[in-house]
Amino acid sequence: MRAIWKGEITFGLVNVPVKLYGATRSHDVSLHQVHDKDHGRIRYERRCDVCGRQIDYEHIEKAYDDGDKTVVLSDDDLESIPESENDEIDVVQFVPDDQIDPILLGTAYYLEPVGRSAKSYTLLRRTLVDSDRTAVVRFTLRTKTRLGVLRHRDSLLMLQTLRWPQDLRDAGFSPKQSRVTSKELDMASALVEQFSGDFDPDQYTDEYQEELQRLIDTKLESDEAVDTEKTFGEESSDSESSSGSGRSSDKVVSLMDALERSVKRKREAEKSGRSGKSDKSPSSNKSTKKSSA
Numbered sequence: 001m002r003a004i005w006k007g008e009i010t011f012g013l014v015n016v017p018v019k020l021y022g023a024t025r026s027h028d029v030s031l032h033q034v035h036d037k038d039h040g041r042i043r044y045e046r047r048c049d050v051c052g053r054q055i056d057y058e059h060i061e062k063a064y065d066d067g068d069k070t071v072v073l074s075d076d077d078l079e080s081i082p083e084s085e086n087d088e089i090d091v092v093q094f095v096p097d098d099q100i101d102p103i104l105l106g107t108a109y110y111l112e113p114v115g116r117s118a119k120s121y122t123l124l125r126r127t128l129v130d131s132d133r134t135a136v137v138r139f140t141l142r143t144k145t146r147l148g149v150l151r152h153r154d155s156l157l158m159l160q161t162l163r164w165p166q167d168l169r170d171a172g173f174s175p176k177q178s179r180v181t182s183k184e185l186d187m188a189s190a191l192v193e194q195f196s197g198d199f200d201p202d203q204y205t206d207e208y209q210e211e212l213q214r215l216i217d218t219k220l221e222s223d224e225a226v227d228t229e230k231t232f233g234e235e236s237s238d239s240e241s242s243s244g245s246g247r248s249s250d251k252v253v254s255l256m257d258a259l260e261r262s263v264k265r266k267r268e269a270e271k272s273g274r275s276g277k278s279d280k281s282p283s284s285n286k287s288t289k290k291s292s293a
Contacts, residue, residue, distance in 0.1 A: 001022070003019035004022060006087065006114070007020070007087035007088055007089060007139070008089070008117075009088075009150070009157075010088050010091065011091035014120055016120045018112060018114055019114055020111060021110040022109060022110075023108040023110045024107070027206065039231050040231055040232070041231045061073065061074050078143060079143070089138075089150070090137060091137050091150070094131070094133040094136070095134055099134075100149060103163075104163050106161035106162060106163055107161045108160045110156055111150075111158060111159055124150070128157075134149050134150065135149060137149065137150055137159070139159070146162075147161070147162040147164060148160055148161045149162060
């Protein structure tokens with residue numbers, strides 16, 4: 001695995017240099033979208049609503065819309081926020097393990113000791129184990145300040161993000177309290193006892209993903225599969241796509257294609273409107289061209 005972050009755990013005067021690794025990954029079969037008629041790939045473009053052009057990532061900035069006005073935030077603006085480059089996992093409190101509500105828990109990461117920090121790393125892990133405590137920490141990852149917890153798992157320390165309290169939503173409803181008899185409670189307890197046992201996550205599998213993979217394998221072995229290169233089609237220049245050459249006007253490739261056509265139609269209508277006004281004074285246009293030559 002490749003480390004995604006380097007820094008150090010700090011609590012009191014103790015510093016523990018560590019590397020951060022993602023502890024989870026998705027096992028879902030990766031699927032993409034294709035056109036049902038010709039199996040062409042469906043792609044989503046980053047297109048500007050004002051100029052109608054497709055925009056590269058390097059020219060994209062973030063913005064906040066308050067309803068009436070929009071504030072544009074550049075990379076420099078975001079980097080100027082305090083702690084955006086902090087490389088410390090700062091322990092702010094040690095709390096009993098059972099006080100961490102599971103609903104707050106987010107993404108998990110492995111922490112690896114760096115250099116000669118193995119002893120202090122082990123000391124911190126053993127302290128958490130023996131005290132039945134969880135370390136609440138603040139840290140910065142990908143320019144965002146986050147709340148998290150340090151936990152132990154086997155011989156490792158793990159960092160797990162916590163959702164901020166304001167991220168939690170109120171349920172907005174309250175179930176009606178019904179009377180439950182002692183006999184019903186006894187029967188429910190007996191049923192729970194029948195299903196009781198030690199939790200072993202390895203005994204559970206994602207049956208849907210397994211069936212999906214079997215379906216894909218079957219289609220790959222049959223004549224239903226298509227050549228991947230054929231799903232990409234032929235690239236056309238902007239001039240060809242705007243004039244419609246090489247494509248039938250009623251062939252819809254994707255939602256983005258429909259939106260792109262709408263933008264172009266609007267731009268052409270505005271362009272024709274401006275040219276209609278300029279045609280009223282052709283002599284002035286010619287003189288302008290000559291003076292700028």
